[in-house]
Amino acid sequence: MASKDDEFKPRLGKMRAKGKGSFRGQVLHAVHRAGGTRKGGARFVAKARLGRGRAVVGIRPKGSRRVVIKARFTRLAGKGLGAARAHLKYLQRDGTTRDGQAGALYDRDSDRADGKAFLDTCADDRHLFRIIVAPEDSDQYDDLKGLTRRLMTQMEKDLGTRLEWVAVDHFNTGHPHTHIAIRGRDDQGQDLIMARDYISNGIRARAEALVTLDLGPQTEHEVTDSLRREIDQPRRTRIDRQLLRDRGADQTVTVRHGDAFQQSLRAGRLQTLGAFGLAEDMGGGLWRLSPDMEPTLRQMGARGDIIKSLTYDLSGTDLRHAALHLDIRGEAPTIIGEVLRRGELDDFGERQYLAVAATDGRVHVFDTGRPGPSDGTGTGTVVRVVAVTPELKPADHTIFRVAASNGGIYDIEAHLRVDPSATDTFAQTHVRRLEAIRRTTGGVQRSETGSFVISPSYGETALNYERHQARLKPVQIERLSSLPLERLPQHPGLTWLDRDQMPNVSDAGFGGRVGQARVARAAWLASEGLGVPVDGRQVLSPTEREGLRRREWEAIAGGVATEVGKPYVAARQGERVEGNLSGYRDTAEGRLAVIERARDFTLVPWRPVLEPHVGKVVSGVLDRGAINWSIGRSRGRGVE
Structure with missing residues (x-):
């Protein structure tokens, strides 16, 4: 029989300890920041499903002016707040106002709002709302601030709370529009939950009512002109929506309509869809719509918006002959070039572009x-x-081989047994990969002991993970040099112009400048007694390459030694490098990390993952010019 001593119930915190200061409060606060529930699950779900503003009906009365609303709900936990800061900064970039100046944030009371202060108040919030308001007739407004403020006042009435927000107007596209960031807290300090229908329809209805009040209802002539313009549009239109509603089970639709004007719209639009390959003429006024018609038109519309935005961002650049690699399913070519601009590819900064x-x-x-x-x-x-290119990594082959010899189970002990030359640190990189695959695909199981079950289909699971990663980051960007091209011909170190393999070099544009620089570089190398002349170039031997590289590294090390008051010690192959990441230095062929130690410092190749860790202790092993870094002393989390 169990004694009463076994009847034990743990009690967290002190008696009557409540709020954020108690252990319970700290746990609930952490769950809240991570996007979890604050109350019982059922009550929270019901609140989230309904939310504020659900009583607003998104009906469009006849003659209403059209307004496009785009909205995003952004979680601020983790990297969300940093991403929000970067996006808000990008919205204030140069060239977004009517006169080409930088965009200026404003709020309820001021035409000059402080974006940093606004996001500082959001630091402990669970989420942030980001909304874009784009009236179809926005070009008829001299200023969008008044419309935005009246819309936000109406939203406060609908939601029953005062809202904290900032906004910026953009005039750098064919349709002026407004970006609004709304804090995810109400005036009582509670999470602001908007009803789904209010976000998707209610805000649009309120905005359209205000624009219609300002400009008057659309006349019949304006409506018909607007519809005629949609016939040739490479995007989803109102005519398309009606065609999709009218199609039969066999995907067919007829041109015929009781109204002569509507029939002319349908006939013209179906001809356009046929030219797009999205509809087939069956004869007799009957057309078969492609099953992919709607998503394809959405993609075409998004691509058109991107091109318009790029045209404004890259003013002075002729995009008619540019190569646009915007379809992540297609493989982009390998190129070397000079960066013209980086920017946001979509309205909410969720994807970026690079123009080269x-x-x-x-x-x-x-x-x-x-x-x-x-x-x-x-x-x-x-x-x-x-x-x-999505492909299996060497680690995947190792994981599969180790598991095959260990009854389908991968763990570090089995890895070290199968490969005695491997180190514990090296095996840990395989564990991190398996954990990343498990979190992303769910195709790998982890036991309570920390081992992983590797199924016969692991190869396909790992490949799916690589495809997912390629969608997130479709290209790899290698930084060759920050030095101007004109300074490279007589540069005393190794440069990217000295590479044996160079993509096609044209006589036009940047290619013409590169051609001239290569001729001048060959002449300088020859004057230094370096290289063998081949087709107008000086081909360097491995020893000469290393000598040029070492010359520049030693010059950089001399400058760093003067700054930090410590001697330079070169890192050797296979050596563990550990110390404080104090910064970086640029060379003509890349960037170097400066690692300070107690008595000296060293230089090693830089990697982008180090950027957030300047000032921290890092460690890693130099292997063929690359390092698998760990942040913090040997117990730190690795970054690859």
């Missing part, structure tokens, strides 16, 4: 995926851009 003037004489625009750590590739930097 390449050696082939063309401008290439790449979808670079989600924002990540800064890699120092600003305007004027020379980069090499390579498409990411």
Whole structure:
């Protein structure tokens, strides 16, 4: 029989300890910041499903002026707040006002709002709302601030709370529009939950009512003109929505309509869809719509918006002959070129682009995926851009081989047994990969002991993970040099011009400048007694390359030694490098990390993942010019 001593119930915190200061309060606060529930699950879900503003009906009365509303709900936990700061800063970039100046934030009371202060107040919030308001007739407004403030006042009435917000107007596209950031807390300090229908329809209805009040209802002539303009549009239109509603089970739709004007719209639009390959003429006024018609039109519309935005961002650049690599399913070419601009590819900064003037004489625009750590590739930097090809990594082959010899289980002990030359640190990199695959795909199981179950289909699971990563980051950007091209011919160190393999070099644009620089570089190398002349170039031997590289590294080390008051000690192959990451230095072929130790310092190749860790202790092993870094002393989390 169990004694009463076994009847034990733990009690957290002190008696009557409540609020954020108690242990319970700290746990609930952490859960709240991570996006969890604050109360019982059922009550929270019901509140989230309903939310504020649900009583507003998003009906469009006849003659209403059209307004496009785009909205995003952004969680601020983790990297969310940093991403919000970067996006707000980008919205205030140069060239977004009518006179080409930088955009200015404003709020309820001031035409000059402090974006940093606004986001500082949001630091402990669970989420942030980001909304874009784009009236179809926005070009008829001299200033959008008044409309925005009246819309926000109406939203406060609908939601029953005072709102904290900032906004910025953009005039750098064909349709002026407003970006609004709304704090995710109400005036009582509670999470602001908007009803789904209010976000998708209610805000639009309120905005359209205000615009219609300002400009008057659309006349019949304006409505018909607007519809006629949609016939040739490479995007989803109102005519398309009606065609999709009218199609039969066999995907067919007829041109015929009781109204002569509507029939002319349908006939014209179906001809356009046929030219797009999205509809097939069956004869007799009958057309078969493509099953992919709606998503394809959405993609075409998004691509058109991107091109318009790029046209304004890259003013002075002729995009008619540019190569646009914006479809992440297609493989982009490998190019070397000079960065013209980096920017946001969509309205909410969830994907970015890189515009490069390449050696082939063309401008290439790449979808670079989600924002990540800064890699120092600003305007004027020379980069090499390579498409990411999803493929199994060497670690995947090792994982599968170890598991095959251990009953389908991978763990560090089995790894070290199968490969006695491997180190515990090396095996840990395989564990991190398996954990990343598990979190992303769910295709790998981890036991309570920390081992992983590796199924016969692990190869396909790992490949799916790589495909997912390629969608997030479709290209790899290698920073070659921040030095201007004109300074490279007589540079005393190794440069990217000295590479044996160089993509196609044209006589036009950036390619023409590269051609001239290579001729001057060959002459300088010859004067230094370096290289063998081949087709107008000086081909360097491995020893000569290393000598040029060492010459520049030692020159940089001399400057660092003067600054830090410590001697330079070169890192050797296979040596563990550990110390404080005090900064970096640029060379003509890349960037070097400065690692300070107690009595000396060393220089090693830089990697973009180090950017957030300047000032921290890092460690890693130098292996063939690359390092697998760990942040913090040996127990730190690795970054690859």
